[in-house]
Amino acid sequence: MRFTSQTSSDGVSEQFFTLGGIPGVLWTPTDAAGTRPLILMGHGGGQHKKAPGIEFRARRFVTECDFAVVAVDVPGHGDRPKDAEYDRIATENAARVAAGEELAPLIAGFQAMVARRTVPEWRAVLDAVQELDHVGAGPVGYWGVSLGCGLGVPFVAAEPRVRAAVLGLGGASVPDPESGSGSESGSESAAGRVTVPVEFLVQWDDERVPRAESLALFDALASAEKTLHANPGKHGEIPAFEGDSTLRFFTRHLS
Template identity: 50%
Template sequence: MRITSETFTDGIREQLFTIGEIPGVLWTPAEGSGPRPLVLIGHGGGSHKKGWEVVSRAFPYVTTCGFAVAAIDAPGTGDRPQHPEVRRLVALIQEQEAAGEPFWSGPEWPALNETVAAQLIPDWQTTLDALRKLDSVGDSRPVGYYGLSQGGEMGIRLVAAEPRITAAVLGLIGSEWLIDTAARITIPVEFLLQWDDEGNPRDSVMKLFDALGSAEKTLHANPGSHFRVPSFEIDSSIRFFARHLGAPGNLHVR
């Protein structure tokens, strides 16, 4: 791991890093040291490691719970180079949408997710290996994952494959090709559904939730479209992770 920059804002240390070709960011409390619980955040499709949906979750996890939080760019986004196959599939999906067809109706959408996952899941595991060697994180505390939309698609795959992750917030995804993968997940899960999500029919999202093998899983369903997740769901995720990951200073949140 190579730290490429370090800044401090409002009690948060932000470190940009690279691990080989993987660009990422780590946020930790400006004061104090590890070990501490770690939350990995996966961004949505077309976004990047410092997108609003990442930062809006990461900062409260650091300031409220004392967690370390990390995010990396998916292939073809952020500081990654262009990915020819991702670019080709995205162009085809955009053509479908322009013709009035749902983006998820053809073979291009699952192919895109398979292409991204083939690189991103191993990259997440490599990143986790490196982060847990840092004094500010350590390898003795639990790890969580947060991801919605394509971050949820990748999260289901990662959580099923990575035993070091012990709690996850997932959702806004109804990919039925993930049913068997979801069944392998047994950790606590908080799962989000937007009732009027134009890209993820509620029946498909609930079917994926039902497939989760977790003994402890909670479905949070809210009215509104894909990008209208209520801000109070951030507070709920803070309570969820504090309950399942613990926190420095013996913080307990009910």
């Protein structure tokens, strides 16, 4: 793990790093010392580790909860090189949708492929970040919606350090890297291995994820404590009060 730059503002220290070629950012309270809860955040499709929706929430976790937060670029996103295979598949999928195929299973198949890389990458990020004195081996939370949900479900299923997760804007056709497909049976087994408390966000008028798919993913989670929050509005329109709820959820389970 190599730190490339560091700045501080408004009580938050922001450290950029690379780890095995993966660019990442770590946010911690300024002058933090000692072990604290850590949130790993997964960004959305077409976004990156410093997307506004990531950074805004990360700074709240740091300033209001005293947590550490880490985010890295997903392959093909942010500061990572373009990926020729991803580009080819995206072009191919666009053509298949234009020809009348359903979007959701295509997205699921794509996310399954990406998750086979991100699950081990994110586990390595946890290993490295928890070695740092000002982070330590405290409880871990995961936050991710949309692509961050599709990649997050298999990550949370695979990683026992994660104690609680906020997920959402994703459907039941989430990838199961272990089965190597985005099929429903695969998705159910990935979601069925999630047992930690989950707060699951649904946008009632989501134009990208069919409502029934969202409800089926919530249904498939094996967690004894899981709570679904559905609000009117489109994919990108999560209401601000859900941010407050997220903070309370992680505080309840990680503090």
